[in-house]
Structure formats: structure tokens, C-alpha cells
Amino acid sequence: MPTPSLTHSPISGFPTPTDTVARAEHDSAWTPDLPGRRPGDGERAISGNRQADWAFADAFVAEDDALVRARARSHVAGLRPVSPGTGAALRLLAAAGGAKAAVEIGTGTGVSGIHLLRGMRQDGLLTTVDSEPDRQQLAREAYREAGFAANRSRFICGRALDVLPRLTDGGYDLVFCDADRREYLDYLDEALRLLRPGGVVCFEGAFGRGRALDAAHHDDEALRLRELMRVVRDSPGLAPVLLPTDDGLLCAVRA
Numbered sequence: 094m095p096t097p098s099l100t101h102s103p104i105s106g107f108p109t110p111t112d113t114v115a116r117a118e119h120d121s122a123w124t125p126d127l128p129g130r131r132p133g134d135g136e137r138a139i140s141g142n143r144q145a146d147w148a149f150a151d152a153f154v155a156e157d158d159a160l161v162r163a164r165a166r167s168h169v170a171g172l173r174p175v176s177p178g179t180g181a182a183l184r185l186l187a188a189a190g191g192a193k194a195a196v197e198i199g200t201g202t203g204v205s206g207i208h209l210l211r212g213m214r215q216d217g218l219l220t221t222v223d224s225e226p227d228r229q230q231l232a233r234e235a236y237r238e239a240g241f242a243a244n245r246s247r248f249i250c251g252r253a254l255d256v257l258p259r260l261t262d263g264g265y266d267l268v269f270c271d272a273d274r275r276e277y278l279d280y281l282d283e284a285l286r287l288l289r290p291g292g293v294v295c296f297e298g299a300f301g302r303g304r305a306l307d308a309a310h311h312d313d314e315a316l317r318l319r320e321l322m323r324v325v326r327d328s329p330g331l332a333p334v335l336l337p338t339d340d341g342l343l344c345a346v347r348a
């Protein structure tokens with residue numbers, strides 16, 4: 094089956110909100126035809142203080158000692174690992190898809206890798222890419238501490254856009270991106286080539302720490318993340334979702 098084609102439109106503006114998120118309360122036309130919904134319900138849900146709900150959801154699945162140690166090493170290294178909630182979502186996606194082969198772009202010290210490995214099949218192989226060998230060494234140790242045999246992971250040290258073209262077309266069930274946000278559109282092209290039909294691509298940090306969701310920000314990263322959201326949402330060959338865990342986990346299933 095051919096890879097779904099993506100045409101990247103020029104980077105500009107903010108993705109147009111869908112009807113269910115941004116209509117004003119006085120606009121009665123926005124209310125979707127759902128039982129129990131009234132004009133303004135969605136507006137109140139968006140504008141209310143949801144911080145406590147989100148914090149609860151993010152901490153809902155507890156992390157064990159191996160993850161706590163990997164997370165601590167990540168902070169010492171000055172990195173931002175996936176949150177517990179994002180890690181749980183990655184594990185769920187890997188498990189739901191019965192992932193046997195996954196690619197991670199941005200190994201860090203191994204927090205997301207442990208979550209992915211825990212969701213993957215017991216005979217699954219995680220290929221993880223990072224430009225920094227010291228970090229990969231820490232991740233190797235973290236996987237070992239989490240109980241994974243060395244043959245469950247393949248470490249490739251290099252820049253993502255040098256490494257990804259060398260990986261096998263259609264050979265992967267899941268691609269997780271957590272490296273240079275400005276390269277995410279390129280990672281998407283590579284991921285669509287790497288994924289089998291029905292495979293999942295995920296991008297950590299889609300919100301750009303709030304900058305990508307605020308049209309006042311025009312820095313390169315914010316613009317590129319907006320464009321990524323638009324392309325992933327509007328491509329006919331993808332079934333997308335934007336999960337609001339931590340800094341936003343943008344996911345899509347490849348047709």
C-alpha cells in the first residue's frame with residue numbers, strides 16, 4: 094500500500110479550531126446535537142480551571158523505582174522526560190497495537206523507552222535514536238534496571254534525520270518522536286514511510302509549552318508545531334488525536 098501523501102502548506106497562522114472548542118456562549122449554533130449539552134457547556138469546560146483534573150490524570154498511573162531513577166537521571170542531565178501520564182499513554186498505545194517493532198526518536202535517559210517496552214510484546218524490539226551517546230548509556234542502564242534483556246532494544250547514536258532514512262520501510266508498528274520539535278514535520282514524513290498500515294505515530298510536546306497554542310507567538314518552533322498539528326489533523330490518510338497530557342501528545346494512526 095502506498096504511503097499516504099502529505100503536502101506541507103506554507104507555515105502560517107493557527108490551526109482553525111473545530112466547532113466543539115471555540116464558539117462563544119451566545120452563539121447557539123455551535124451546540125452539537127448531543128443529549129444533555131447546552132449552549133456554553135464546552136466554553137465553560139475550556140475556560141474553567143482544569144489544572145487539578147490534569148494533575149490528577151497525569152499522576153493516575155504510578156511509576157515504579159526504575160522509572161523514578163531514570164526520571165531523576167533525566168533531570169540531572171537537564172532533560173525533560175515524558176510525564177507519567179504521557180508514559181502511560183505510550184504504554185497503552187503500544188499494548189493496544191500489539192507493537193512488536195517501535196522506533197523512538199529522542200532516547201534521553203530512558204523514561205519513555207521503559208514505558209514503550211512495557212506496552213510492547215514480550216518479543217518486541219525498541220529501536221531508539223539519540224545524538225548523545227552518554228544519554229543512551231544511561232538509558233541502557235535504565236532498561237536493564239527495569240528488567241529488560243539487552244536484546245529488547247537497539248540503540249542507534251546519530252542525528253534523527255541521518256538515521257531514520259536507513260530504517261526499513263513499513264517495518265514498524267509505532268514511531269514516537271521526542272527530539273527536535275523544529276524537525277517534527279520531517280519526522281512525520283519518515284514515520285509514514287516506516288509505519289505499517291494501522292501503525293501509530295506520536296509527537297511529544299505538541300503544545301510547545303503553550304507557545305504553539307498562543308497565536309501571539311511566532312517563533313520558529315511554535316510555527317512549525319502549529320503546522321504539524323494542522324497537517325496531522327487534516328491529512329486524509331491519518332486518524333488523529335491530540336491528547337492533553339503534559340505538553341500535548343499528538344498521535345495518529347496511519348491508514
Ligand SMILES: C[S@@+](CC[C@H](N)C(=O)[O-])C[C@H]1O[C@@H](n2cnc3c(N)ncnc32)[C@H](O)[C@@H]1O
Nearest residue numbers: 174175199201204205223224252253271272273
Ligand atoms: C526530551 S529528551 C528525550 C526524553 C525521553 N524521550 C524520555 O522521555 O526519557 C530529547 C532527546 O532528544 C535528543 N535529540 C535532540 N535533537 C536530536 C536530533 N536531531 N537527533 C537525535 N536526537 C536528538 C537529545 O539528545 C535528548 O536526549
